[in-house]
Amino acid sequence: MRGFLRVLRDLGLLVARVVAGVTLVVRGWHRWQVTGLDAQEAVLRAAGMPNPEVLALAAVAFELIGGVLLVFGLATPLVGLGIVALNVAVILTTRADAGFYQHEGGWEYNAAQAALGLVFLVFGAGRTGLDHLFVRPRDDHDRLIADPHDAQVSHS
Numbered sequence: 001m002r003g004f005l006r007v008l009r010d011l012g013l014l015v016a017r018v019v020a021g022v023t024l025v026v027r028g029w030h031r032w033q034v035t036g037l038d039a040q041e042a043v044l045r046a047a048g049m050p051n052p053e054v055l056a057l058a059a060v061a062f063e064l065i066g067g068v069l070l071v072f073g074l075a076t077p078l079v080g081l082g083i084v085a086l087n088v089a090v091i092l093t094t095r096a097d098a099g100f101y102q103h104e105g106g107w108e109y110n111a112a113q114a115a116l117g118l119v120f121l122v123f124g125a126g127r128t129g130l131d132h133l134f135v136r137p138r139d140d141h142d143r144l145i146a147d148p149h150d151a152q153v154s155h156s
Helices: 002-035 037-046 052-072 075-098 108-123
Strands: none
Touching: 002 037, 002 075, 002 108, 037 052, 037 075, 037 108, 052 075, 075 108
16 A cells, blocks of 8 residues: 555656746746736836846746756755745735636745645655656655554653
8 A cells, every 4th residue: 555655656747847947937038028028127126126137037047947857856955945945925916915726826836836735845756757867765664644554652
């Protein structure tokens, strides 16, 4: 049963990584090539953010590069942290007063993205990501559900 749950977790992380990574790349590409960096700068400027040109370029670069890294499962916890930071910043600076619903300009999409980023930050890429080739767990206790028979009692 443990093996099945581990495989299920890895497959779930794979699907989540690929979907989130492709979404990041497509959004970054759209911001860069369709709406343009000028539109992103205007949003940031209206929110009172310092250096909107730099922030707009950084956000688009993160979406493009971070999305590709996420698809392949490279630097997954770091990309997850970036997703959390980016989306929390968007909520706090441009969407907090707009309400919850995305279709009304609200923050629901950004909250869902931040939560997904938190999953990548905490769980990483799983065994299907390329991170797994470079970072090995210290022990085999990275199970989704602990087996009570494996608990060790420490006698000090």
